[in-house]
Amino acid sequence: MQAPDHLRLGVNIDHVATVRNARGGAYPDPLRAARLAEEAGADGITAHLREDRRHISDTDIEALMASLSVPLNFEMAATEEMQAIALRHRPHAVCIVPEKREERTTEGGLEVAREENRLAHFIAPLREAGCRVSIFIAADPAQIEAAHRIGAEVIELHTGAYCDAHAEGRIEDRDAELVRLREMSAYAHSLGLEVHAGHGLTYDTVGPIAAFPELRELNIGHFLIGEAIFRGLDPAIREMRRLMDEARA
Ligand code: PXP
Numbered sequence: 001m002q003a004p005d006h007l008r009l010g011v012n013i014d015h016v017a018t019v020r021n022a023r024g025g026a027y028p029d030p031l032r033a034a035r036l037a038e039e040a041g042a043d044g045i046t047a048h049l050r051e052d053r054r055h056i057s058d059t060d061i062e063a064l065m066a067s068l069s070v071p072l073n074f075e076m077a078a079t080e081e082m083q084a085i086a087l088r089h090r091p092h093a094v095c096i097v098p099e100k101r102e103e104r105t106t107e108g109g110l111e112v113a114r115e116e117n118r119l120a121h122f123i124a125p126l127r128e129a130g131c132r133v134s135i136f137i138a139a140d141p142a143q144i145e146a147a148h149r150i151g152a153e154v155i156e157l158h159t160g161a162y163c164d165a166h167a168e169g170r171i172e173d174r175d176a177e178l179v180r181l182r183e184m185s186a187y188a189h190s191l192g193l194e195v196h197a198g199h200g201l202t203y204d205t206v207g208p209i210a211a212f213p214e215l216r217e218l219n220i221g222h223f224l225i226g227e228a229i230f231r232g233l234d235p236a237i238r239e240m241r242r243l244m245d246e247a248r249a
Contacts, residue, residue: 007210007244008043010073010198011237012221017055019225030056031063033225033233038070040237044093046219048075049085052101058085065089073219075136078110078122087129094126095134095156095219105222106199109137109158112146120150127151134196139177139184148191155188156196156219157181159209163200178208189214203227203243210247218244 016033020026034045045068047056064072071092076082077099086094096119098110112119112135123133134154137143138161147155162181165174181197188195197209198219210218220240227236 002043005213005248006043007215007248008217009041009237009241009244010044010046010196010217010219011037011040011042011224012046012048012075012198012219013037013225014046014048014055015222015225017057017060021055030060031067034064034068036233037237038068040234041241042070042237044071044073044217046073046075046095046221048097048106049082051077051079051081051099061085061089065091073134074131078115078119083122083126086126086131090129091131093132093134093154094123095136095154096123097136106136106158107160109140109143110135111143112137112150113142116146116150123150123152127153134194139180141184141187144184144188144191144193148188148193152193154194154196156198156217157184157188158199159197159201159205160199162209163202163205166205167200181209182212185212185214203239206240206243207247210244 013030013033016028016030020028049056049061073093073095074086074091075095075097078096096110097106126133133152134156135147135152136156137147139157162174162177165177185195194216195214196217197215201220202223224236
C-alpha cells in the first residue's frame with residue numbers, strides 16, 4: 001500500500017521513440033523501456049502522441065495500453081483527432097498540453113483562460129469515459145482558476161522556466177520561479193485540484209519541487225532517457241526515486 005502522501009513518479013518514454021525514429025525500425029522499443037521503468041519503481045508511464053508523430057506512434061500507444069500494469073498518462077493536444085484516440089483507448093489519465101509543430105518541446109502551459117468554453121466541452125467526454133483529466137499549465141492563478149472552472153481534476157505545473165533558470169545559472173530567476181511554483185501548488189490544492197508537475201526536471205532540480213507537500217505526481221522523461229545512456233535506465237530511475245523520497249522525508 002502506498003502512503004497517502006506518496007509522490008508518484010511518471011516516467012515519460014517519448015525519447016526512447018525519438019532514438020528509434022532517428023533510424024526507423026523497431027529499436028529501442030518504448031514498450032520495453034516502459035516495462036523496465038515499471039520494474040524500477042515508476043508509478044505510471046507517460047507518453048505524448050504528437051500531431052506529427054515525431055516520437056510516440058499510434059502503434060506505441062496500442063502496445064502500451066495492451067501491456068502495461070501501471071497506469072498510462074496519455075499526453076495530447078486538444079484536437080478532435082486526439083480526443084477520438086483517447087476515447088478509443090480510455091487511458092487511466094489524459095493530460096492536455098499545448099502543441100506547436102515548430103517547437104522542439106512543449107514550451108509553455110495551456111492558455112486555459114483564453115479557451116475556457118471550448119476546453120470545458122473538450123474534456124467533458126474524456127471525463128465521462130473515465131479518464132482522469134489533467135491540464136498542463138504555467139504557475140499562474142488565472143490559468144489555475146480556469147482549469148478548475150472547466151472541471152479538470154488535476155493540473156500539472158510546468159517546471160520548465162525553473163529548470164532553464166537553474167541550467168543557465170540565473171539563480172534569482174530560479175528561486176523566484178520556485179516560490180511561484182510553491183505558492184501556486186498550494187493555491188491549486190486549496191481549490192480542490194490534484195497537483196502534478198514536470199518538464200525539464202533533473203537530479204539537480206527535482207528536490208525542491210518534490211518537497212512541495214501538496215504535490216502528488218512528477219512526470220519526468222528527457223533527462224532520465226539521457227542518463228540511461230550512462231548508467232542504464234533502471235539505475236537512472238531508481239536514483240530519481242531516491243532523490244524524490246529524500247526530498248519528501
Ligand atoms: N509533463 C508534460 C505535460 C510534458 O509535456 C512533458 C514533456 O513531454 C513532461 C512532463 C516531461 O518533460 P521532460 O521530458 O523534460 O522531463
